[in-house]
Ligand SMILES: Nc1ncnc2c1ncn2[C@@H]1O[C@H](COP(=O)(O)OP(=O)(O)OP(=O)(O)O)[C@@H](O)[C@H]1O
């Protein structure tokens with residue numbers, strides 16, 4: 001991706017110190033004349049190569065924030081700058097294409113397609129995400145490599161129902177890696193697993209930073225939160241604590 005400071009919607013290069021830069025981000029929901037502030041003026045940065053935790057109690061806005069970081073949802077105000085480019089500047093279709101190439105998403109309840117095998121689930125991600133720049137004839141080998149990374153190369157023919165919860169989540173990690181995105185985003189990825197399996201799946205996610213990935217994960221497990229290399233903690237839609245997430249705003253943008 002090129003950094004072009006001339007075009008509107010692009011951040012000045014001087015502010016690009018992070019893989020993801022969040023500036024004065026707010027999300028307000030309005031229904032029947034009632035306004036609910038879900039996220040309130042968040043400014044922080046996610047460093048490249050970090051194991052980045054978003055912590056906070058239930059209802060504090062963690063999932064809402066993840067949806068804004070991945071462009072699934074749009075902010076009411078403020079912006080998300082991803083590798084120097086503002087997400088909001090893209091249209092809906094372009095954003096979906098961008099997401100397929102730049103972000104791998106891992107869900108709490110795995111969300112594998114039950115009628116497809118493990119291998120087919122990973123192949124589907126390649127199909128939807130454009131194959132990560134690889135020609136189609138290499139997709140099968142790429143899918144097998146992703147299953148190998150998560151320790152399941154020999155399980156490609158199994159349906160999700162023939163896999164344990166931990167194995168299903170590993171397949172979901174393989175699927176998230178399929179298009180070789182720089183960022184993996186996981187919302188309570190171990191929340192549906194017993195503590196031992198949760199630990200194993202978390203170790204797998206933590207190791208992905210050694211492959212050059214940035215891993216952003218939501219948790220309210222204090223032990224998993226403590227493993228992060230940087231974090232923000234939310235409470236009622238505001239950042240109440242952070243480490244390693246200091247944003248370097250340019251002077252004309254630095255309102256806080
Ligand atoms: N579409 C919506 N309409 C109204 N309120 C919403 C909507 N989506 C989320 N909220 C509210 O916003 C707040 C934050 O929700 P969010 O799902 O981001 O919390 P969370 O931190 O992920 O919680 P949990 O740990 O339980 O998953 C909650 O109070 C929730 O009820």
Ligand SMILES: [Mg+2]
Pocket residue numbers: 062063064187
């Ligand atoms: Mg949530």
